[in-house]
Amino acid sequence: MRIAVVAPSCPLKREAAARVQAIAAERGDTELAIHPQCFLSEGHFAGPDQARLQALREVMADSSVEAVWFARGGYGSNRIAEAALADLPAAARGKTYMGYSDAGFLLAGLHKAGVDVAWGPMPQDVLRSGGEAAVTRALDWLVRRDRSVLEPALDRPAMAFNLTVLSNLLGTPLEPDFTGVDLLIEEVSEQLYRIDRTMFHVTASANVRGAARLRLGRVADILANDPEFGIDEAAIVEDWCARSGIPFGGRADIGHDAQNRVVPFARRSS
Amino acid sequence: MRIAVVAPSCPLKREAAARVQAIAAERGDTELAIHPQCFLSEGHFAGPDQARLQALREVMADSSVEAVWFARGGYGSNRIAEAALADLPAAARGKTYMGYSDAGFLLAGLHKAGVDVAWGPMPQDVLRSGGEAAVTRALDWLVRRDRSVLEPALDRPAMAFNLTVLSNLLGTPLEPDFTGVDLLIEEVSEQLYRIDRTMFHVTASANVRGAARLRLGRVADILANDPEFGIDEAAIVEDWCARSGIPFGGRADIGHDAQNRVVPFARRSS
Numbered sequence: 001m002r003i004a005v006v007a008p009s010c011p012l013k014r015e016a017a018a019r020v021q022a023i024a025a026e027r028g029d030t031e032l033a034i035h036p037q038c039f040l041s042e043g044h045f046a047g048p049d050q051a052r053l054q055a056l057r058e059v060m061a062d063s064s065v066e067a068v069w070f071a072r073g074g075y076g077s078n079r080i081a082e083a084a085l086a087d088l089p090a091a092a093r094g095k096t097y098m099g100y101s102d103a104g105f106l107l108a109g110l111h112k113a114g115v116d117v118a119w120g121p122m123p124q125d126v127l128r129s130g131g132e133a134a135v136t137r138a139l140d141w142l143v144r145r146d147r148s149v150l151e152p153a154l155d156r157p158a159m160a161f162n163l164t165v166l167s168n169l170l171g172t173p174l175e176p177d178f179t180g181v182d183l184l185i186e187e188v189s190e191q192l193y194r195i196d197r198t199m200f201h202v203t204a205s206a207n208v209r210g211a212a213r214l215r216l217g218r219v220a221d222i223l224a225n226d227p228e229f230g231i232d233e234a235a236i237v238e239d240w241c242a243r244s245g246i247p248f249g250g251r252a253d254i255g256h257d258a259q260n261r262v263v264p265f266a267r268r269s270s
Numbered sequence: 271m272r273i274a275v276v277a278p279s280c281p282l283k284r285e286a287a288a289r290v291q292a293i294a295a296e297r298g299d300t301e302l303a304i305h306p307q308c309f310l311s312e313g314h315f316a317g318p319d320q321a322r323l324q325a326l327r328e329v330m331a332d333s334s335v336e337a338v339w340f341a342r343g344g345y346g347s348n349r350i351a352e353a354a355l356a357d358l359p360a361a362a363r364g365k366t367y368m369g370y371s372d373a374g375f376l377l378a379g380l381h382k383a384g385v386d387v388a389w390g391p392m393p394q395d396v397l398r399s400g401g402e403a404a405v406t407r408a409l410d411w412l413v414r415r416d417r418s419v420l421e422p423a424l425d426r427p428a429m430a431f432n433l434t435v436l437s438n439l440l441g442t443p444l445e446p447d448f449t450g451v452d453l454l455i456e457e458v459s460e461q462l463y464r465i466d467r468t469m470f471h472v473t474a475s476a477n478v479r480g481a482a483r484l485r486l487g488r489v490a491d492i493l494a495n496d497p498e499f500g501i502d503e504a505a506i507v508e509d510w511c512a513r514s515g516i517p518f519g520g521r522a523d524i525g526h527d528a529q530n531r532v533v534p535f536a537r538r539s540s
Contacts, residue, residue, distance in 0.1 A: 043501070
């Protein structure tokens with residue numbers, strides 16, 4: 001399978017690119033086409049908006065590419081997502097798109113457009129401890145649809161988002177329909193008061209309230225709250241679920257880490 | 271004038287309370303009723319939700335109180351705002367409510383309910399360098415409607431919000447109608463990439479796009495962005511204004527500082 005790697009947010013490290021190329025070569029079933037745009041750098045981003053958009057549009061329109069794998073998160077895919085989704089070429093619809101974190105802006109918009117997307121590890125994750133297993137999990141889904149790499153409790157249509165990304169896409173043209181899905185969220189490097197505030201925002205949404213359940217992935221690297229917030233992240237999420245009438249579905253096996261699992265988004269037909 | 275002080279977010283420092291009491295006493299035109307709830311502490315908050323809500327509802331319903339002055343920001347007024355606004359007693363409507371930062375959740379909801387609110391300095395600000403002038407500015411508006419304390423370029427109906435608070439109240443029951451107003455924003459202690467992301471979110475809103483102009487107050491204590499973001503906060507805001515078709519109205523004289531000025535929200539009748 002030919003998989004294109006582009007970086008709609010921040011640059012991919014050369015070392016990560018080399019290591020995922022080696023993993024793909026060893027598998028024998030995967031050809032990784034790492035777009036040179038992945039290594040561009042302009043301020044915070046992997047090149048200017050126009051360069052990131054052009055690379056993404058290019059691989060989306062390339063009928064020899066069967067999957068698009070977002071290189072890493074960071075920040076910035078939202079800046080080009082709406083333009084990337086305009087007048088989708090037919091070839092863009094026959095692929096799977098994978099990523100997480102900031103790439104959630106694109107997953108949301110692509111899913112809304114009826115395209116196949118999945119939350120899952122990204123090439124830059126190979127640099128994490130245990131990262132080889134993470135990227136192998138991603139490739140096992142993209143190439144072989146190996147269900148053993150899926151989040152283990154996906155017993156109904158699901159979507160997964162970083163909580164802050166979810167909050168920032170509500171009300172934008174990228175917002176998908178959450179009706180009846182299990183909505184999996186995770187977070188990294190936030191204070192608990194921010195998580196509480198974001199949960200207030202997200203659970204006020206009528207669309208989010210239409211979700212079947214809200215499930216909480218890992219909340220990593222919680223930044224110090226001065227004073228101590230008083231309750232932990234699970235209690236915060238359960239509290240806002242109770243306030244908003246969204247059933248809390250317990251914990252989920254996703255997060256900003258090498259254990260992160262794959263969550264294919266509910267298809268429109270399901 | 272009898273002004274009640276309550277703390278819907280975080281606790282007021284005793285030293286701040288004493289200093290604003292002294293300022294009020296010296297004026298001779300102001301009686302400050304600092305509610306004991308201001309000094310409660312539970313985790314992040316000035317007491318549990320129920321205690322903060324009860325104190326707020328109490329002063330709202332007190333017909334001897336002519337204004338309600340929020341003690342300080344921090345985080346937490348959103349947790350009680352919807353309940354505070356339910357079945358508003360008649361006495362709640364005949365007052366002015368003042369605050370900024372996290373108190374913006376209440377300002378938004380109260381304004382939406384047709385009540386008189388103003389962005390302006392809060393009691394805890396007295397502890398800032400130059401803070402005596404700040405709280406005097408607030409009192410000069412509440413007590414004497416002294417127009418010299420207003421943001422100097424209010425030439426049409428206006429509202430003011432902390433940018434992150436604005437983002438988090440969109441889509442909630444607190445969201446007011448921005449049609450035709452000058453929307454003033456400010457920010458504190460955020461990275462530029464977060465400001466960019468929040469501007470993406472806020473300017474995607476059809477309601478915000480109905481504002482007459484967006485004006486940028488001070489953006490203080492910008493946290494390090496690694497790598498450097500590339501453009502500054504004014505360029506970020508101008509960029510999102512251009513993308514979304516909202517006229518950029520230049521800078522505004524508000525912020526998380528002792529120079530912060532008063533912005534009475536547009537009345538429904540105006």
